[in-house]
Amino acid sequence: MPAMKSSREALSVLLEPVADGMERMRAVLAAQLQETSPAVSDMTEHVRRFRGKGLRAALVLLVGEATGNTTDEHASVAAIVEMIHLATLVHDDILDGATVRRRVACVNERWDNQTAVLLGDFLYARAFALSTDLSSRLASRLLAETTRGICVGEIEQSTRRYDFELAQTTYEKIASAKTGILYGTACTLGARYPGGNEIVGDAMETFGNRLGLAFQIIDDCLDLTASTQGLGKSVGTDVEDGKITLPVLRVYSHADEDQRAAIRDVYTRPGLTDRAARLREVCDLEPGLVYARNRARTLLHAALKNLKNLPDTPARGALFGMAEFVSERGF
Amino acid sequence: MPAMKSSREALSVLLEPVADGMERMRAVLAAQLQETSPAVSDMTEHVRRFRGKGLRAALVLLVGEATGNTTDEHASVAAIVEMIHLATLVHDDILDGATVRRRVACVNERWDNQTAVLLGDFLYARAFALSTDLSSRLASRLLAETTRGICVGEIEQSTRRYDFELAQTTYEKIASAKTGILYGTACTLGARYPGGNEIVGDAMETFGNRLGLAFQIIDDCLDLTASTQGLGKSVGTDVEDGKITLPVLRVYSHADEDQRAAIRDVYTRPGLTDRAARLREVCDLEPGLVYARNRARTLLHAALKNLKNLPDTPARGALFGMAEFVSERGF
Structure with a gap:
């Protein structure tokens, strides 16, 4: 997997302007995951191995630097954002029936x-508890x-599963809510924490929301095309779960009635295995994937416009790099 | 079910000193459960029908009155405590595989x-969001x-399931953590919110913790003895889930080896149905139930000692009545 390795390295170079902050963020996270209860620490130890890319935490720190707003508490804010993300991942695994997350067995597979429900709840609670210790209530709120x-x-x-008539705007509204919003909040907190700076904060929120939406669209493409080994998490889960994502929506809307019936059959026929592979057999996904990736690029372009008033710093450069990473990423 | 009805009536009489506060609490709760998303409001509407006894909310209000600490925000604090309790119930239903909760189909049965995971998360998030709107951070913290x-x-x-060697102290530690702690916090907040009043708050916390532990012990007895219709939620779920509760621990520790083997068999034999009924067949649970109920009474007695410095008011009288209700309740 040399491509993936170099992609991880590229990300690490990108995050150099906030390398110290990221290290402090990871220390806070590690401390928060410690528990005196052996039963709990056994599980949190497992979650620590997810590690992940830390993109949301990095956004708190990079936006803090880029807007000249970094405080001593930014690393803690970043850790809280990452813990909330971890909690959503743990609960998402229950929802998706996914079995592999970041090359480590999912919580719900091993236990x-x-x-998995309890561990996710624990992570949410820890995150909120830590946020109430901060000097400002902005992060909690x-x-x-x-x-x-x-x-x-x-x-x-979940109510729109198997809904092939989903409008693209509805798909994007849902993807914004489930992914864009946390990116947006990470950026707002970077720019505004502990308070004030609202106008800059709003621009950063828009930047984050669009970046997050683009990230989700690319994620939905990778779920259809990547290998479990390359992506480091289960793939094809959207098809298994009846989630109709943008590439499929696009292909479906341009298909004739026979092809539509074949696509619906792949999603719904009881007992079918490896539905994502079957889907690739019954239709050409490529035009849908091209369309979705273009849409992601358009969103990233719109996102970057919100950085235009920021001074030219390494952190601002890294935010541009982040957008490129999201667009090109293979994991 | 005339007994249950009069029991509900008795509770309603008990809560008269805080009837206005309870009404405001329910209004706050109802407002918080409203969502513009139709998919979500359909579910929260369902949760509202759980209603429940509102004991934890009542404790916030009664302790507030009894300690002369009632503020305009106490009803909101009470609603937040109740929402957190609702969230734990919704997630608990996933854990227990329970199918009936308060005569309304469980969330995980109907959907x-x-x-159920998402709805519980939503309730937690709503509760924390509301707590960050309060004038003091004490409730959030x-x-x-x-x-x-x-x-x-x-x-x-969950790690101690099927552990028949569980010490009573460990059982009580776990029951305190999962139930006593929220009762304790409800009472602390009643006495202390928005801040200060620490000594009284500590006594009220001890009162609440012991009351909550006693409540849980009685709950564990009812799970073995009550009917689904009378209790209004699934019964026998502890046996199904391998939870060894105090009455069973007691019976097991006094049983001979043959009887122990029979008890373990009822808990563990694959495919067995109605395990609680089978358990009643293979052993006499009565001595265990008597022991557990006595333990609950001892705890309630110890709880009430913490009220001794409070002035003699209707609210203090209601707290005494609450202890009696917990001890005598059939639902």
């Missing part, structure tokens, strides 16, 4: 659904509201 | 596990920490 929004997005999504 | 403690208790419990 069971019970435990925005993140509680953001978490609510993510849940609403996920619930909306 | 699915996915939805204590409730985030309490939620973490509840998760740790539930995780500990």
Whole structure:
């Protein structure tokens, strides 16, 4: 997997302007995952191995630097954002029936659904508890509201499963709620925490929302095309779960009636295995993937416009690089 | 079910000193459960029908009155405590595989596990969001920490399933963490919110913790003895889930080897149905139930000692009545 390795290296170079902050963020995260209860620490140890790219935490720190707003507490804010993301991942694994997350067995595979629910709850609670220790309430407020929004997005999504008539705007609204919103809040907090700086904060929120939406669209493309080994998490789960993502929506809307019936059959026929591979057999996904990737690029372009008033610093450069990373990423 | 009806009536009489506050609490709760998303409001509407006894909310209000600490925000604090309790119930239903909760189909029965996880997350998020709108951070702080403690208790419990060697102290530690702690925090907040009043708050916390532990012990007895119709939620779920509760621990520790083997068999033999009924067949649970109920009474007695310095008011009288209700309740 040399491509993936070099992609990880590229990301690490990108995050150099906030390398110290990222290290402090990881230390805070590690401390928060420690528990005196052996049963709990066994599980949080497992979650630590997910590690992940830390993109959301990096956005808090990079936007903080780029807007000249970095405080001593930014690393903690970044850790809280990352913990909320981890909690959504753990609960998402229950939802998706996914079995592999970042090359480590999912919580619900190694333990069971019970435990995964509790561990996710634990991570949310830890995140909120840490946020209430900060000097300003801004992080608590925005993140509680953001978490609510993510849940609403996920619930909306689950009611739209197997809905091939989904409008692209509805798909994007849901993807914004479940992914864009946390990117947006990470950026707002970077620019505004502990308070003030609202105009810059709003521009950064728009930057983050669009970046996050683009990230989700690319994620939906990778779920159809990547290998589990390359991506480091289960793929094809959207098809298994009946989630109709942008590339499929596009192909479906341009297909004739026979092809539409074949696509619906792949999603719904009971007992079918490896539905994503079957889907690639019954239709040509490529035009849908090209369309979706273009849409992601358009969104990234729109996102970057919000950085135009920021001074030219390495952190601002890294935010541009982040947009490129999202667009080109293979993991 | 005339007994249950009069029991509900008795509770309603008990809560008269805070009837106005309870009404305001329910109004806040109803407003918080409203969502513009139709998919979400359909589900929260369903949760509203759980209603429940509102004991935890009542404790916030009664302790507030009894300690002369009632503020305009107490009803909101009470609603937040109740929402956190609702969230734990929704997630608990996933854990227990329970199918009936308060005579209303469980969320995970009517929808699915996915939805139940998301709805619980939504309720937690709403609760935390509301707490960040209060004038003092005390509720956010204590409730985030309490939620973490509840998760740790539930995780500990899940690792101790089928453990017949569980010490009574460990059982009580777990029951305190999963139930006592929220009762304790409800009482602390009643006495202390928005801040100060620490000594009284500590006594009220001890009162609440012991009351909550006693409540849980009685709950564990009812799970073995009550009917689904009378209790209004699934019964026998502890046996199904391998939870070894105090009455069973007691019977097991006094049983001979043959009887122990029979008890273990009822818990573990694959495919067995109605395990609670089978358990009643293979052993006499009565001595265990008597022992557990006595333990609950001892705890309630110890709880009430913490009220001794409070002035003699209707609210203090209601707290005494609450202890009696917990001890005598059939639902």
